Amino acid sequence: MSERRHITTAIFYCNGTPHVGSAYEALAADVFARYWRRRLGRGRVTFLSGTDEHGDKIRRAALAEDLAPKVYTDRMSALFREAWQGLGVSFDYFVRTTDPIHERFVQEMLRRTHENGDLYFRDYEGLYCVDCERFYPEKELSGGQLCPVHNRPVERISEGNYFLRIEKYREQVRDHIAKNPGFIRPERYRNEALNMLAEPLTDLCISRPKSRLDWGIELPFDSNYVTYVWYDAFWAYLSVPALAENPGDMDAAWRRAAELIACSEHFIGKDILKTHAVYWPPILMAAGLPLFRRLNVHGWLNFGGQRMSKSSGNVRDPVSYERAFGPDVLRYFVMRELVYGLDGDFSEERLVQRYNADLANDLGNFASRVLAMAQRYCQGEVRAVPGADLETNLQERVGRKIEELDFKGALEEIWLLIAEANNYIVETEPFKLAKDPANAARVEQILANLLEILRMLAGFLEPFMPVTSWRLFELLGLNPESDAAKAASGEGLKPGHRVKPPIALFPRIDRKPAA
RNA sequence: GGCGGCGUAGCUCAGUUGGUCAGAGCACGCGGCUCAUAUCCGCGCUGUCGCAGGUUCGAGUCCUGCCGCCGCCA
Numbered sequence: 001m002s003e004r005r006h007i008t009t010a011i012f013y014c015n016g017t018p019h020v021g022s023a024y025e026a027l028a029a030d031v032f033a034r035y036w037r038r039r040l041g042r043g044r045v046t047f048l049s050g051t052d053e054h055g056d057k058i059r060r061a062a063l064a065e066d067l068a069p070k071v072y073t074d075r076m077s078a079l080f081r082e083a084w085q086g087l088g089v090s091f092d093y094f095v096r097t098t099d100p101i102h103e104r105f106v107q108e109m110l111r112r113t114h115e116n117g118d119l120y121f122r123d124y125e126g127l128y129c130v131d132c133e134r135f136y137p138e139k140e141l142s143g144g145q146l147c148p149v150h151n152r153p154v155e156r157i158s159e160g161n162y163f164l165r166i167e168k169y170r171e172q173v174r175d176h177i178a179k180n181p182g183f184i185r186p187e188r189y190r191n192e193a194l195n196m197l198a199e200p201l202t203d204l205c206i207s208r209p210k211s212r213l214d215w216g217i218e219l220p221f222d223s224n225y226v227t228y229v230w231y232d233a234f235w236a237y238l239s240v241p242a243l244a245e246n247p248g249d250m251d252a253a254w255r256r257a258a259e260l261i262a263c264s265e266h267f268i269g270k271d272i273l274k275t276h277a278v279y280w281p282p283i284l285m286a287a288g289l290p291l292f293r294r295l296n297v298h299g300w301l302n303f304g305g306q307r308m309s310k311s312s313g314n315v316r317d318p319v320s321y322e323r324a325f326g327p328d329v330l331r332y333f334v335m336r337e338l339v340y341g342l343d344g345d346f347s348e349e350r351l352v353q354r355y356n357a358d359l360a361n362d363l364g365n366f367a368s369r370v371l372a373m374a375q376r377y378c379q380g381e382v383r384a385v386p387g388a389d390l391e392t393n394l395q396e397r398v399g400r401k402i403e404e405l406d407f408k409g410a411l412e413e414i415w416l417l418i419a420e421a422n423n424y425i426v427e428t429e430p431f432k433l434a435k436d437p438a439n440a441a442r443v444e445q446i447l448a449n450l451l452e453i454l455r456m457l458a459g460f461l462e463p464f465m466p467v468t469s470w471r472l473f474e475l476l477g478l479n480p481e482s483d484a485a486k487a488a489s490g491e492g493l494k495p496g497h498r499v500k501p502p503i504a505l506f507p508r509i510d511r512k513p514a515a
Numbered sequence: 516g517g518c519g520g521c522g523u524a525g526c527u528c529a530g531u532u533g534g535u536c537a538g539a540g541c542a543c544g545c546g547g548c549u550c551a552u553a554u555c556c557g558c559g560c561u562g563u564c565g566c567a568g569g570u571u572c573g574a575g576u577c578c579u580g581c582c583g584c585c586g587c588c589a
Contacts, residue, residue, distance in 0.1 A: 192587060195518065353541065361554055369551030422555055431550040504552050
């Protein structure tokens with residue numbers, strides 16, 4: 001089958017540093033991407049993240065530090081890229097909206113949309129909030145002339161601008177959502193989207209006059225204007241990967257973009273549901289492209305019960321957690337603790353609890369005791385063919401849960417296997433049998449089975465905990481690259497294979513480390 | 516103003532279409548084992564499932580009202 005997936009995180013607006021909330025999104029998308037890579041093969045999956053670098057707010061932030069916008073965004077964008085890399089986020093593309101390739105693609109899109117006749121020019125006068133980068137109708141303003149979001153004065157601005165006809169596509173979009181239950185998920189967000197599409201839409205203003213703001217992509221048909229930042233940013237999902245293979249051939253790139261969007265799984269936060277459920281589909285249609293495959297909407301990550309945000313000052317640097325607790329720990333925590341789609345709470349105390357209970361006591365200790373026994377009773381050698389009676393459909397159950405975005409449930413399934421395996425040790429008592437040489441064969445069989453379970457665990461864990469998975473494969477004397485792929489298949493350990501002595505993968509944390 | 520969600524053991528939460536669903540994990544207590552990171556295994560513990568009514572043979576599970584949080588739209 002020619003099934004493909006194009007998985008994207010939001011294109012992060014880089015006027016601030018990455019925090020645990022944005023990391024959560026990148027991590028969820030990464031688990032999903034890693035899962036599909038194993039399922040479909042590397043060549044059939046692309047995974048993209050990136051930064052959104054145009055617009056007034058960025059220009060002002062740069063100005064405040066006395067920097068040229070591009071110099072400023074070079075720096076900010078690198079922070080995101082490095083943070084994701086530090087967390088093991090395995091993107092294939094990290095797209096910057098200031099990338100010349102992206103800009104070229106956006107201009108092509110503008111040309112096509114213009115030719116299709118869905119752009120028009122008109123004068124517009126309204127009350128504008130610089131921070132929101134949008135106009136407000138008078139009745140939405142709070143306290144007379146204040147922006148309802150930022151509580152600061154709006155400016156009256158009159159200017160000609162280009163608009164995109166989106167009301168024209170509203171019925172079509174609504175039908176699509178109504179007829180495709182999985183298109184927006186979880187379902188609560190699908191219902192909200194349908195609600196938003198119940199009333200007529202105001203056409204989207206997609207330009208800014210250069211006289212007011214020149215930090216943007218120039219319209220190919222009017223050099224006095226640049227695109228509005230939102231309109232530009234959506235296309236980061238497609239621009240660079242579409243042009244990557246055929247830098248010179250716009251028609252080929254356009255066909256590639258059509259393929260990519262049709263298999264796109266967007267991961268976004270609920271704050272940008274409207275832009276993605278209501279605006280993005282008509283924008284695509286106006287450009288003559290198919291719709292994306294799915295929108296996967298997640299909730300907020302609170303910190304100690306409070307909304308995590310730059311303004312409340314409780315943002316945390318996600319990478320510092322990896323440094324303090326070790327690789328994969330933040331990944332494990334947010335995937336295991338939070339229900340995708342719902343708001344969740346993040347706290348260091350919970351993280352330590354999870355770490356000790358699940359990682360140190362269950363997973364780490366299990367690996368340790370199995371490898372120790374293999375060493376002590378079999379000199380680190382596999383001496384029997386692992387039993388065929390081992391759990392076989394776990395693979396399927398875990399996979400289904402990941403596809404449904406039930407990351408928490410998938411991990412619970414995996415931990416059930418650890419519990420069963422621990423139980424198996426208690427029931428069979430290999431450490432007792434080993435005291436009598438007559439039981440050697442039985443002990444060797446039990447250990448072969450246990451090592452095989454460890455091997456399967458290493459495979460199941462890879463999407464969630466890539467470093468841990470890697471280490472487990474190494475401890476098992478296997479090659480993380482080549483052997484990981486067959487982890488869950490029947491190709492298990494063979495007699496004669498040697499494994500290594502245990503190391504403490506997750507040392508218990510007795511006191512809170514200074515993070 | 517309109518629409519929607521949430522409120523279940525000390526803590527964090529699961530709970531499909533109404534009938535062994537009153538649950539899981541953590542924490543706590545007792546017992547077992549000693550291969551293992553004082554880890555593992557077994558048993559136990561606490562709840563009027565926000566409040567008040569209603570439908571039903573039977574309701575966390577449906578309906579109404581109320582209280583307390585929180586979203587979205589306008």
